[in-house]
Amino acid sequence: MAAPKIQFICQNCGGAHPRWSGRCDACGEWNTLVEETPNTGVATGPGKPLKKGRVVPLEALDGDTAEAPRIETRISEFDRVTGGGLVPGSALLVGGDPGIGKSTLLMQASASLAKAGHGVIYVSGEEAIAQVRLRAQRLGIVSAPVLMISETNVENIITTLEATQRPALVVIDSIQTLWSDRVESAPGTVSQVRASVQAMIRYAKQSGACVVLVGHVTKEGQIAGPRVVEHMVDAVLYFEGEGGHHFRVLRGVKNRFGPTDEIGVFEMSDLGLREVANPSELFLGERHKAAPGAAVFAGMEGRRPVLVEIQALVAESTLGTPRRAVVGWDSARLSMILAVLEAHCGVRLGGHDVYLNVAGGFRISEPAADLAVAAALVSSLANKPLPDNSVFFGEVSLSGHLRPVSQAAGRLKEAGKLGFDQATYAKGSEVIKQGGLRLNTITTLADLVVELISSSNEALQD
Numbered sequence: 001m002a003a004p005k006i007q008f009i010c011q012n013c014g015g016a017h018p019r020w021s022g023r024c025d026a027c028g029e030w031n032t033l034v035e036e037t038p039n040t041g042v043a044t045g046p047g048k049p050l051k052k053g054r055v056v057p058l059e060a061l062d063g064d065t066a067e068a069p070r071i072e073t074r075i076s077e078f079d080r081v082t083g084g085g086l087v088p089g090s091a092l093l094v095g096g097d098p099g100i101g102k103s104t105l106l107m108q109a110s111a112s113l114a115k116a117g118h119g120v121i122y123v124s125g126e127e128a129i130a131q132v133r134l135r136a137q138r139l140g141i142v143s144a145p146v147l148m149i150s151e152t153n154v155e156n157i158i159t160t161l162e163a164t165q166r167p168a169l170v171v172i173d174s175i176q177t178l179w180s181d182r183v184e185s186a187p188g189t190v191s192q193v194r195a196s197v198q199a200m201i202r203y204a205k206q207s208g209a210c211v212v213l214v215g216h217v218t219k220e221g222q223i224a225g226p227r228v229v230e231h232m233v234d235a236v237l238y239f240e241g242e243g244g245h246h247f248r249v250l251r252g253v254k255n256r257f258g259p260t261d262e263i264g265v266f267e268m269s270d271l272g273l274r275e276v277a278n279p280s281e282l283f284l285g286e287r288h289k290a291a292p293g294a295a296v297f298a299g300m301e302g303r304r305p306v307l308v309e310i311q312a313l314v315a316e317s318t319l320g321t322p323r324r325a326v327v328g329w330d331s332a333r334l335s336m337i338l339a340v341l342e343a344h345c346g347v348r349l350g351g352h353d354v355y356l357n358v359a360g361g362f363r364i365s366e367p368a369a370d371l372a373v374a375a376a377l378v379s380s381l382a383n384k385p386l387p388d389n390s391v392f393f394g395e396v397s398l399s400g401h402l403r404p405v406s407q408a409a410g411r412l413k414e415a416g417k418l419g420f421d422q423a424t425y426a427k428g429s430e431v432i433k434q435g436g437l438r439l440n441t442i443t444t445l446a447d448l449v450v451e452l453i454s455s456s457n458e459a460l461q462d
Contacts, residue, residue, distance in 0.1 A: 007036055008020045008021075009190045010032045012027050012029045012218065014194075034185075034190075036185045036191055070083075071085050071086045072086075077250065077264030077266060078105070082258060083258015086212075087210065087257045089204055089205055091201045091213065091233040091234050092210070092236075093213045096217060096239030096240065096241075097217055097241075101268060102214050103214070104135065104272050104273055105239065105248075106122075107122070108139060108272055112144075114146045119167035119169075120170075121146075121148070121171070122171045123149055123151060123171060123172050123173065124150045124173050125151070125174060125177030127173075129148055132148055139272040140272075152187065153179060153181070154178050154179065154196050155180065162203075162207075166207050169209065169210050170211045172212065174213070174214040174216060175196055175197060176188045176193060176216050178192070178200075194228065197229050200213065201232055234257065237253070238253060248273065249264070250263065250265075250266065259302055261301060262302035263302060263304060263306075267282070283362055284307055290388065292379050293376050293377075293379050294309055294312075294385070294386065295312075295375040296308070296372070296390070296420070297310050298393045298414065298425075300366065300368070300407050300410060306362075307418060308358055309359040310359070310373055311356070311359055312356050312377045313356075313380055314349065314352045314355075315355075317351055317352055322350070325353075325356070328356075329356060329363075329364050329373070333373075334373065337396060340398060343400070344444070345445055346449075347378060349377070349381065352381070354377065356373065356377075367395040368393045368395055370394060370395050371395070371424070371426065374448065375424075378453055379452065384452070389421050389422055390424060391420050391423050391424070392424050392425065394425050394426035394429075395426065400444050401445075402427065402442060403428075404428035405425070406429075408430060409430070411425075412431060416436055422437065423438070426441070426442070427441035427442060428441075
């Protein structure tokens with residue numbers, strides 16, 4: 001009998017290598033290759049006949065399709081991100097940093113569903129039953145009829161679930177702790193994670209229960225394990241937050257039953273996570289209106305408008321290479337804005353340290369924040385505060401012109417609701433006239449510089 005074939009699998013990307021090396025050729029990570037013995041093959045041996053399949057009925061594209069039923073958790077921020085509630089038979093993957101509140105959020109959602117009469121089973125692979133009960137007592141939900149088991153073997157978990165009445169929700173905390181008898185490798189490896197996820201998804205589709213999987217994240221913030229796991233599940237949610245801030249953001253990056261890029265905002269307290277119905281008020285609650293280098297950005301997260309403060313500090317540098325520090329935004333995009341300001345607006349920043357921060361620990365990814373960042377940088381350099389009642393949004397091109405952004409009406413409506421009466425944005429954005437708002441449209445970034453610091457223009461020129 002031939003010796004079993006040995007492969008070395010990257011624990012970061014899942015790439016297979018015939019021999020061990022210190023660096024994965026596929027993703028470039030170091031010390032991630034682990035020896036594994038493949039237990040199955042994809043090809044049949046010579047002479048072994050292929051099993052004949054069955055005929056699958058074909059369906060027309062224009063057939064009637066009913067709306068997917070929803071199970072509301074009664075946690076509105078959680079239901080918003082999932083698209084209106086949990087879908088029976090679906091599989092969700094929730095990732096986040098250690099201690100960010102993943103288990104707390106899912107425990108509160110489980111208790112809410114259980115109190116509404118739905119069957120809920122919480123599977124803990126990292127904590128004992130006593131530890132889970134202590135968390136429930138701290139959250140004040142110990143009376144909720146949630147059933148719990150502490151188990152890591154996939155076959156035992158599925159057998160237990162099939163022996164009980166079908167639950168509406170099954171929470172697996174976490175997927176990296178599960179292991180299957182069918183795979184000869186340690187728990188947490190690529191093969192074990194893939195096999196465990198496949199087994200739980202198969203159970204969800206066959207039983208009609210919604211399965212929520214908790215996943216660990218790597219130091220880069222990505223969910224640990226093979227990326228194929230994110231393709232297998234129906235929705236991927238990231239639970240974000242900074243350790244020094246009390247709020248948390250649940251962000252949907254994939255959802256087959258609803259919109260993506262939706263966010264839900266929560267505030268961490270002694271009694272668990274509290275919903276934040278208006279996150280703009282939270283992010284702007286401690287804003288100092290008369291400080292130079294602060295601009296309010298009117299952004300969109302999915303279908304929700306969010307107003308956040310962008311803070312910039314520009315100071316003369318004593319170093320040969322000035323510092324560029326960014327928190328909450330893309331550092332490469334900041335470099336682009338600095339280059340445009342120097343090349344097309346005459347703003348000299350090459351000899352200055354630049355620090356940029358999105359207040360409250362919020363993270364911004366959309367390019368519509370370019371205009372607000374540029375305004376904050378110019379305000380800090382000129383030491384001149386921006387109008388405290390104005391918001392900014394617009395995308396800056398490399399030529400210095402401003403590109404219009406989408407959903408401008410929603411941004412302006414949110415600004416007017418919070419008491420702002422002036423908005424500066426890119427010309428060409430589709431806007432419905434907002435009562436009480438003075439709209440200032442500009443074409444180039446140079447127009448903004450001239451408008452903001454016309455009285456201090458000498459300080460910014462050669």
